[in-house]
Ligand SMILES: Nc1nc2c(c(=O)[nH]1)N(C=O)[C@@H](CNc1ccc(C(=O)N[C@@H](CCC(=O)O)C(=O)O)cc1)CN2
């Protein structure tokens with residue numbers, strides 16, 4: 001019999017050995033003095049922050065993952081949530097999958113993002129548990145298999161999720177964020193600017209991804225909180 005997929009552990013390939021376990025990643029990958037709105041600057045910043053997070057050692061990752069879990073368990077949004085979207089970590093992203101068991105024990109359901117086929121960079125959210133078959137998407141990230149329509153009963157409209165935990169590439173103290181650059185989350189949650197039911201949006205990142213200031217783009221959806229292994233940032237919503 002085929003072994004069921006391991007679900008709650010992050011793939012071992014994510015944990016590439018550290019290049020230099022002792023050097024703090026912020027020293028090795030310093031930020032430029034000025035950051036502008038220009039696409040070239042945003043691309044350069046993404047590359048640098050992605051290097052920083054990939055450079056964390058296994059020990060730093062493990063301790064960050066546990067620190068993040070402690071912070072998340074205290075969030076009122078998660079304590080009352082019944083449906084929570086998270087992500088399977090990729091490219092050095094902070095790992096929030098310790099929450100899976102915690103949420104399941106509380107009777108909540110976990111969802112993962114799936115690249116929407118035949119659509120412009122937006123996401124579906126499909127229920128995830130220990131028996132969910134996973135396949136790699138075009139970026140090499142594992143996601144629930146939606147090829148044969150079996151996911152249809154397990155898909156939830158984005159507005160019906162209680163909480164969305166969103167992977168960030170960078171953030172600042174005001175709650176501004178930068179993602180992987182595909183606009184996937186911005187498109188999928190653009191509706192949250194209008195009145196009506198909406199999930200709480202919570203960005204997650206390693207502390208080394210915090211920058212002094214990030215320009216906000218007109219299409220950036222506002223977040224309710226950003227949680228790192230060090231702190232919880234609560235931006236004041238403008239609406
Ligand atoms: N773990 C995780 N899952 C996620 C996301 C994420 O950021 N993290 N996403 C969040 O949006 C979506 C996928 N978005 C992504 C957008 C760009 C790249 C990326 O690596 N881009 C390459 C260019 C690759 C190419 O074009 O072929 C790059 O920038 O180097 C990866 C994922 C859905 N699932």
Ligand SMILES: Nc1ncnc2c1ncn2[C@@H]1O[C@H](COP(=O)(O)OP(=O)(O)OP(=O)(O)O)[C@@H](O)[C@H]1O
Pocket residue numbers: 177178179180181182183184185186187190217219220
């Ligand atoms: N609601 C939207 N409708 C149409 N295009 C959008 C929308 N949101 C973002 N975009 C486009 O997506 C592209 C990427 O946006 P951006 O650089 O802000 O990505 P990001 O915030 O890093 O990614 P993500 O939202 O996936 O975390 C931009 O060219 C932007 O114009």
